[in-house]
Amino acid sequence: MKTIRRLIYREVLSAVVFVAAGFLALFFFFDFVDELPNVGKAGGFATYRLTQALLYITLLMPNHLYELLPIAVLIGTIFVMARLAQSSEYTILRTSGLGPGRALRTLMVLGLAFAALTFAVGDYLSPAADKAAQLLRARYQGRISIGQTGAWLKERQAQTTYNVNVAALAPDGSMQGVRLFEADDRGRMVSTTTAPRAVFGVDGWVLEDAEVTSFLTSGPAPQVEHRTVAELQWPTRITPEMVSVALLKPDRMSTVALFEYIQHLEENGQTSQRYEIEFWRKVFYPLSCLVMVVMALPFAYLHFRAGGITSYVFVGVLIGISFFLLNNVFGYIGNLRSWWPWLTAAAPGLLYSLLSLGAFTWLVLRR
Incomplete structure (x- = not known):
C-alpha cells in the first residue's frame, strides 16, 4: 500500500502544482495588464516604475494562491483520477487492494495536507504579503483609504x-x-x-x-x-490590526486579527455579523480542500472513452466554480438574513461533501 499511496500522492501533487502554476501565471498577466496604466505616474515619494509594479503584482500572488488552491486541488485530482481510470490503472490498483475505503482515506490524508498549506498561506503569508503590497503601492501612488x-x-x-x-x-x-x-x-x-x-x-x-x-x-x-x-x-x-481590518478587505486579514476585531466590536455594542461570517469562512475555507478531493474521487469509478477525459475535467471545473459561487452567495445571504455565521460559512462545504459522498457510494455500489 505504501507504493500505491506514493504513486497517487506523486501524481496528484504534480498535477496540482501544474494547475496552480498555470492559474497564477494567468492572474499575474491579468494583474500586470491592469497595473500598466499606473506605471510612470508620479505620486507619493517617487515615480511608480515597472520594477515597483512587478514587485506589487508578485506580492499579490500569495492571496491568489490562497483563493485558487482548493480549485487547483479539485482540477488536479480529477485529472489524475480520470486518467488512471481511462488507462485502467485504477482497476489494477483496485485488484491490488485499493478498496473504496482505502482510496477515500488516502485522498483525505492528501486533502488534509493541502488544507494545512491553505491555512498557512491564508493566515500568515497572504496577510503579510498583501499588507506589504498595499504599503508599497501607497508609497508610490498615495495612501490607503476606504471611501471618502x-x-x-x-x-x-x-x-x-x-x-x-x-x-x-x-x-x-x-x-x-x-x-x-x-x-x-x-x-x-x-x-x-x-x-x-x-x-x-x-x-x-x-x-x-x-x-x-x-x-x-x-x-x-x-x-x-x-x-x-x-x-x-x-x-x-x-x-494597528483593527485599523487595518477597517481600512482593508476583511477576507485578506488573518484569523486572529479578525477574531480580535470581532471581540472589539462586541465589547462596544457594534454589529459584527459581516466579520463573524468572514471569520468562520477563514476557519472553514482550508477544509474545502477535503471537499475537493472527495468530489474528485467518484471520477475514478467512471468508464471513459478515448479522448473523453477532457469533458469530465471540464465538468469538474464547473462543479468547483459552482461551489465557490455558492460559498459567496451564502455569505451575502447570511449577512442579510442574520443567519448563524458558522452555519453560513460551513453550509456549502457540508452540502457538497454529502453530494460527493452520495455520488461515490452510488458509483461503488452500482459498479
Missing part, C-alpha cells in the same frame, strides 16, 4: 464613548486625518479632537498637532474651549 470618509471605529472607556474616524493609512504605517468624538454615558458630546497625523504608541495613540474642542456644561453657562496640543497621548485598545 475613511474607517469608523468605536470604543467605550469608563464613563465615556469614543467614535473614531481614520481617513487613511500612510505608507509609513501612521494614520492620517484622525478625528475623535467623545460622548458621556448619556450620549452628550464632551469633546472633539482632530489631528492631521497620528502614530501607534506603546499604550495607545499619539496625535500630532491635535486640536481639542471641549464642551463644558458643569458651570453656570455652557462654554466651548479650544486648545492645540503638539503631542496628545490617547490611551486606547484599538490596535
Whole structure:
C-alpha cells in the first residue's frame, strides 16, 4: 500500500502544482495588464516604475494562491483520477487492494495536507504579503483609504464613548486625518479632537498637532474651549490590526486579527455579523480542500472513452466554480438574513461533501 499511496500522492501533487502554476501565471498577466496604466505616474515619494509594479503584482500572488488552491486541488485530482481510470490503472490498483475505503482515506490524508498549506498561506503569508503590497503601492501612488470618509471605529472607556474616524493609512504605517468624538454615558458630546497625523504608541495613540474642542456644561453657562496640543497621548485598545481590518478587505486579514476585531466590536455594542461570517469562512475555507478531493474521487469509478477525459475535467471545473459561487452567495445571504455565521460559512462545504459522498457510494455500489 505504501507504493500505491506514493504513486497517487506523486501524481496528484504534480498535477496540482501544474494547475496552480498555470492559474497564477494567468492572474499575474491579468494583474500586470491592469497595473500598466499606473506605471510612470508620479505620486507619493517617487515615480511608480515597472520594477515597483512587478514587485506589487508578485506580492499579490500569495492571496491568489490562497483563493485558487482548493480549485487547483479539485482540477488536479480529477485529472489524475480520470486518467488512471481511462488507462485502467485504477482497476489494477483496485485488484491490488485499493478498496473504496482505502482510496477515500488516502485522498483525505492528501486533502488534509493541502488544507494545512491553505491555512498557512491564508493566515500568515497572504496577510503579510498583501499588507506589504498595499504599503508599497501607497508609497508610490498615495495612501490607503476606504471611501471618502475613511474607517469608523468605536470604543467605550469608563464613563465615556469614543467614535473614531481614520481617513487613511500612510505608507509609513501612521494614520492620517484622525478625528475623535467623545460622548458621556448619556450620549452628550464632551469633546472633539482632530489631528492631521497620528502614530501607534506603546499604550495607545499619539496625535500630532491635535486640536481639542471641549464642551463644558458643569458651570453656570455652557462654554466651548479650544486648545492645540503638539503631542496628545490617547490611551486606547484599538490596535494597528483593527485599523487595518477597517481600512482593508476583511477576507485578506488573518484569523486572529479578525477574531480580535470581532471581540472589539462586541465589547462596544457594534454589529459584527459581516466579520463573524468572514471569520468562520477563514476557519472553514482550508477544509474545502477535503471537499475537493472527495468530489474528485467518484471520477475514478467512471468508464471513459478515448479522448473523453477532457469533458469530465471540464465538468469538474464547473462543479468547483459552482461551489465557490455558492460559498459567496451564502455569505451575502447570511449577512442579510442574520443567519448563524458558522452555519453560513460551513453550509456549502457540508452540502457538497454529502453530494460527493452520495455520488461515490452510488458509483461503488452500482459498479
